[in-house]
Amino acid sequence: MTAVVDTSLSPQARLRPVPIRAVRLTDTFWEPRRQLNRTVSLREQHRMLEETGRFHNLRVAAGLERGSSSGKIFNDSDVHKWMEAACWQLATDEDSWLVERVDAILELLEQAQEPDGYLFSPFVRGLRGQRWSDGEAHELYCAGHLFQAAVAHHRVTGSDRALGISRRFADLICATFGEGRGKLDRPDGHPEIEMALVELYRETGDAGYLEQACFQIDARGHKRLGEPYAGWISADYNQDHRPLRERDRPEGHAVRDLYLQSGITDRLLEVADPALQSAQMRIWESLVRGQVYVTGGVGVRDVSEAFGRDYELPNETAYAETCAAVALIMWNWRLLQLTGEARFADLIETGLYNGMLSGVSIDGREYFYANPLACNGGLKRRPWYLVACCPPNIARTLASLPGYLYGADDERGVWIHQYAAGQATVGAARLAVETSYPWAGDVRVEVRSAGTFALRLRVPGWASDARLTVNGADPSVAVEAGTYAVLSRDWRPGDVVELSLPMRVRRLASHPGLLENAGRVALTRGPLVYCVEQADVGGADPRFLEVAAGSEIKASRRPDLLGGVTVLESPAWAAPPEAAWNGRLYREAEAVRQGDGEPVRLTAIPYFAWANREAGRMQVWLREPPPR
Ligand SMILES: [Zn+2]
Known part of the structure; x- marks a missing residue:
């Protein structure tokens, strides 16, 4: 089945997956972006893989081209991830160009693979170094991406070709790494292979892969990797500093830790381990208590791409790598499968609409690596990066994405995690969803099949005062923000459920520990975080803009702007500081009141849409000084 993560037989899973192919999106938000992904992004990315020598490296490894292996040592992973993306896209779309490119990559991989299964282009035949010689070479990280691509290929095409390549390499890894005599007893520097091995186990039924995933997880945290970056990066960088069951917060390189946590949850879906699970919950709670941006961005530090201290969430220097937002989605998706708890789906929603989506331009051609929440000008997305993971x-x-919207369970239940117009088949149930989410909060679900089951609809954590009706009547069930509303009944074709999520504009304040945001608010509406760009406030500096405390903020639809967005408008003041501050660095606080500057009309746009016009300043957290 074309499941993103196949928990259909996982003994510990609360939820069973709904295949991508069982969901047909007809919405105007995600489906156009998926089509742009297919027709523009994947084609441009393929061109960059060629132009930047990623394919050349594999051809050199295959002995098809002369020259040396060049670029970053983990460049194979970009090819694998591209192939995974192409395969998922082929789950819903016919595209012979993609099919041909995927087949060509598989042919190349088969040619580059050594007879014993080894397949990492820099170390094939000792080209740039010896296999297994360097824990920080991303050897198993690249293998993990290869396995994930192969699992996607198998689920979508039914062909064993990619899976065969992966199994040969995975078998070699299983024979090489472990606790026994003559085996390498260390994990890889960059987690990733853990979740890939669990998925390879699910796809093949070979328990050796699950065993190897467990080894990779348990081997970490015992300082077996040494200190490859001693002196400039902290010891927690690759999570090898402390046994995982003893940890209670996110630590080190954010993408590494979140990929690791994803792999651990994959393991927990297969094998119960209370100590490991409680460590995960402690880490998750610590993350949401003090280490995640309002956008779902994570990982604050530029130098080591790492998590910071609690409430260390700087705006302008935020790292918030696009991959970390993706990894946050991946981890929370697995936690959702394990528990069925809405808080994980809430965080997925925040990440999807904000921290992940800001990583790509509206035309699908350019990308952000870091996703700051404030900009003093000059930042632009780029078509590619030297490190092109994002x-x-x-x-x-x-x-x-269609695989992330719905869920099933063992009691024939139907879960709707995220809202987008389209049709879905969940087990025996057929549904049709109409909504213009995220712009409006009305969701109409028509049941198109007969049957007795519980339909669960997520009421997002931000949606207080949500209302629910079935065939126009109050079903008398709990409809609480941050939970699933449960409708258990004998459904008839044509039954209609209407969920109304109030899309009021919210002003969010930060915990006082987040010093940088003191006296500032972030505007949100539904799942979207908003920001102000210089272009929308007459060239004023958004950092100094004052939003009027308590003012009514109006939402209006702007089909002409940034591909069609709903903007927020409010009275505000552009506050050129010098007018009131007159060269001073400090003033008596009582003197600082709103309205120091010129009145302007504030227009805020969704954060994901920023930096799609001329480069300029941007600000998420807006000043809201006390009234006069
Ligand atoms: Zn990245």
Whole structure:
């Protein structure tokens, strides 16, 4: 089945997956982006893989071209991730160009693979170094991406070709790494292979892969990787500093930790381990208590791409790598499968609409690596990066998105996690959803099949005062923000459920520990976080803009702007500081009141849409000084 993560036989899973192919999106938000992903992003990315020598490296490894292996040592992973994205896209779309490119990559991989299964182009035949010689070479990280691509290929095409390549390499890895005599007893520097091995186990039934995933997880945290970056990066960088069951917060390189946590949850879906699960919950709670941006961005530090201290969430220097937002979605998706708890689906929603989506331009051609929440000008997305992990990570997320919307369970239950117009078949139930989410909060679900089951609809954490009707009548069930509303009944074709999620504009304040945001508010509406760009406030500096405290903020639809967005408008003041501050650095606080500057009309746009016009300043957290 074309499941993003196949928990259909996982003994510990609360939820069973709904295949991508069982969901047909007809909405105007995600489906156009998926089509742009197919027709523009994947084609442009493929061109970049060629132009930047990623394919050349594999051809050199295959002995088809002369020259040396060049570029970053983990460049194979971009090819694998691109292939995974192409396969997920092919789950719903016919595209012979993509089919041909995927087949060509598989042919190349078969030619580059050594007879014993080894397949990592820099170390094939010792080209740039010896296999297994360097825990930080991303050898198993690249293998993990290859396995994920192969699992996607198998689920979508039914062909064993990619799976065969992967199994040969995975078998070699299983024979090489472990606790026994003559085996390498260390994990890989960059987690990723853990979740890939669990998925390879699910796809093949070979328990050796699950065993190897467990080894990779348990081997970490015992300082077996040494200190490859000693002196400039902290010891928690690759999560090898402390046994995982003893940890209680996110630590080190954010993408590494979140990929690791995803792999651990994949393991927990297969094998119960209370100590490991409680460590995961402690880490998750610590993350949401003090280490995640309002956009779902994570990982604040530029130098080591790492998590910071609690409430260390700087706006302008935020790292918030696009891949970390993708990894946050991946981890929370697995936690949702494990528990069925709405808080994980809430965080997925925040990540999808904000932290992940800001990583790609509206035309699908350019990408952000870091996603700051404030900009003093000059930042632009780029078509590619020397380290190009983010572009194909966005591509595989968009391609597989239909697989993240629904869920099933063992009691024939139907779960709706995220709202988008379209049709879905969940087990025996058929549904048709109409909504213009995220712009409006009305969701109409028509049941198109007969049957007795519980239909669960997520009421997002932000949606207080949500209302629910069935065939126009109050069903008398709990409809609480941050939970699933449960409608258990004998359904008839034509039954209609209407969920109304109030899309009021909210002003969010930060915990006082987040010092940088003191006296500032972030505007949100539904799942979307908003920001102000210089272009929308007459060239004023959004950092100094004052939003009028308590003012009514109006939402209006702007079909002409940024591909069609709903903007927020409010009275505000552009506050050129010098007018009131007159060269001073400090003033008596009582003197600082709103309205120091010129009145302007504030127009805020969704954060994901920023930096799609001329480069300029941007600000999410807006000043809201006390009234005069
Ligand atoms: Zn990245």
